[in-house]
Amino acid sequence: MSPEELHAIELLRQVPYGRVATSMRALPFLALARHIVVDGKVVLRMHAGFGYHQACNGSVVSYGADNCNSRESRLWSVQFTGTAQIVEPTTAELELFGPVPHFVDGAVFDPVYMRIEPQLVTVHTLAGIADRREQHEQPDRQYQHVL
Template sequence: MSTDEIRAIELLRRVSYGRVATSMRAMPFVAPARHIVADDRVLLRLHRGLGYHRACNGSVVAYGADNFDSGSEHLWSVQFTGTAEIVEPTDGELTTFGTEPEFVDGEPFDPVYMRIEPQFVTVHALDYASETPTTLPGGASVRRHLHHVA
């Protein structure tokens, strides 16, 4: 495993949700998903009722997560690109996922699980450093000079 892959896995373990992207009927879409890291692979939990799992299964997808709403001066974003497949999680993986939402868009939540075998991993770090902090909604303060590190 490369240094970027190790770093991305470590960062991904810090947040619970991200977005999966692929195409459905030749149109791109992005859907929210809960994730865990198991055996250095990304395991997603989506709502079956939306049908996104059918477009993802067997296809190349991108899964991204970030800490952009954390209020930290050290922001990061990771993206895993690879083939997704529907899987049955182990009891331990189900426990790691934790509680499920009760409803999604007003209908009862029906989970479906997908594993992504990462083929490409991207990590971006955005560090803010300035004398003038900016207050974000919720009271968090960040500094507004952007330094992009890939």
């Protein structure tokens, strides 16, 4: 594994969720997924009820995660692109995933698992933005009287 791939995996382990992207009926979509990293491969847990796993199975997908909601001054985003396959997780992998959510959009969560063999890995970082983020969160005082 390259140093960039190792760094991306290290970052991915810092957050539990990300988004998988592919196309379904010729339209792009993003779906929320829980992830773990096992032997350099990304394993996802998704809700089977939407059928997104069927569009992903055997297709090239991108899986991305980030810490953009963090208060850190250094933000990062990682993306793993490769072919996804539906898998049955091992007992050890199930333990790494932790508890299954009870519901998704009001329906009982029905887990399905996919493994992505990364063929392309990218890492992007933004540094020194904490001050600007805090400014963005402050109301614009110039226009407060209008509100």
